[in-house]
Amino acid sequence: MALPIRMTGTVRTVLDLLQAGAREDKSTYGLEICRQTGLGPGTVYPILRRLERIGWVRAGWEEDEGSGPRRRMYELTGEGRAGAAEAEQRPQLAQRLGWVS
Amino acid sequence: MTRAYDTSADWEGSGYRWAVKIYRQGPFPFLHIYRYSQDGSAALMRLKLSHSDVLPTYPQLMTTPGMKRRIQDAFEQLLAEQEPEQVSDGPMRELLTFMQEPPPTAKRLIGWASALGVEHVNADEWGMHLQDLTATRSRAEVIGYAIGYLYAGLHSRVIWIAGQVARPATAALCWALRSQFRTWAALSALLLWAGVETAADTGIGAAILVVLVAFSGLVWLVVRNRYDAHPPREKESPPDQGK
Numbered sequence: 569m570a571l572p573i574r575m576t577g578t579v580r581t582v583l584d585l586l587q588a589g590a591r592e593d594k595s596t597y598g599l600e601i602c603r604q605t606g607l608g609p610g611t612v613y614p615i616l617r618r619l620e621r622i623g624w625v626r627a628g629w630e631e632d633e634g635s636g637p638r639r640r641m642y643e644l645t646g647e648g649r650a651g652a653a654e655a656e657q658r659p660q661l662a663q664r665l666g667w668v669s
Numbered sequence: 670m671t672r673a674y675d676t677s678a679d680w681e682g683s684g685y686r687w688a689v690k691i692y693r694q695g696p697f698p699f700l701h702i703y704r705y706s707q708d709g710s711a712a713l714m715r716l717k718l719s720h721s722d723v724l725p726t727y728p729q730l731m732t733t734p735g736m737k738r739r740i741q742d743a744f745e746q747l748l749a750e751q752e753p754e755q756v757s758d759g760p761m762r763e764l765l766t767f768m769q770e771p772p773p774t775a776k777r778l779i780g781w782a783s784a785l786g787v788e789h790v791n792a793d794e795w796g797m798h799l800q801d802l803t804a805t806r807s808r809a810e811v812i813g814y815a816i817g818y819l820y821a822g823l824h825s826r827v828i829w830i831a832g833q834v835a836r837p838a839t840a841a842l843c844w845a846l847r848s849q850f851r852t853w854a855a856l857s858a859l860l861l862w863a864g865v866e867t868a869a870d871t872g873i874g875a876a877i878l879v880v881l882v883a884f885s886g887l888v889w890l891v892v893r894n895r896y897d898a899h900p901p902r903e904k905e906s907p908p909d910q911g912k
Contacts, residue, residue, distance in 0.1 A: 599801055602814075608817040609795075609820075611817075612821075613818070614821055614824045614828070617825060627790075638797060640790060640797075
């Protein structure tokens with residue numbers, strides 16, 4: 569079955585971060601993803617929107633109204649966890665073509 | 670600004686002229702520290718700078734990486750030395766508010782980005798990020814981030830437009846592929862044309878090869894799987910209907 573998203577290097581990086589958060593049962597916000605991955609918001613947000621559209625990521629406003637501005641948090645859904653795990657198992661294009669082992 | 674300029678010494682005048690120019694284009698926290706501190710030289714010492722370092726080169730100073738942090742550190746020290754009532758009402762409070770305000774250019778960019786983006790949550794989400802960034806990053810970095818958000822907004826709109834335009838074409842393609850007759854009629858015509866052209870140009874062997882490759886590539890490997898548009902018999906039946 570084909571994945572509903574093209575698994576580029578940047579998509580994989582963002583998914584890895586979200587997966588790490590999911591393992592600790594933590595959600596994260598867009599700016600933090602930019603900081604952690606070193607990618608700009610112009611790269612991260614289109615990826616997050618795509619993941620949201622295909623149902624792999626769920627977004628919602630932070631409920632804790634403590635210090636600092638209120639944030640929109642992102643976390644992997646069950647479908648997203650399964651999809652990300654499946655994507656991890658798949659060999660990269662170069663491997664499929666036999667260019668690298 | 671005018672009062673500060675009037676009361677400045679001659680040697681400070683050129684620095685203030687620079688500052689006025691820059692101030693008109695956006696926030697300028699260093700000038701506020703310098704202006705509101707009891708002793709401007711003390712503020713400079715806290716920043717580990719001398720007048721000769723700073724006054725002729727305000728623009729360069731404000732684009733120096735880490736300068737925002739140094740200004741904030743110095744500002745916190747100054748705040749700690751003030752009486753509480755001075756901090757709550759005086760120019761220090763004004764300075765604090767001023768420093769927490771994102772650069773107007775960045776706010777404008779975020780406004781454009783939110784207007785361009787399809788998702789209605791962008792304005793709130795990105796506005797919050799801008800405040801977050803303003804507290805820790807230099808003005809240039811905040812504007813850099815705001816440009817990134819502008820790209821994200823533009824990308825969101827372009828994708829939406831492309832989706833709107835492509836939807837009828839994709840629907841027509843899927844409609845054709847969902848019927849064996851429609852698929853074969855269209856493909857047979859195209860393959861026949863390709864075969865005849867190739868046979869005329871190159872020979873019958875090449876024509877057979879072209880037809881076979883096009884057939885297997887187009888039908889089985891790419892198009893149907895890409896759009897999950899299989900004829901009804903090949904689709905998986907739901908478990909209750911399959912029995």
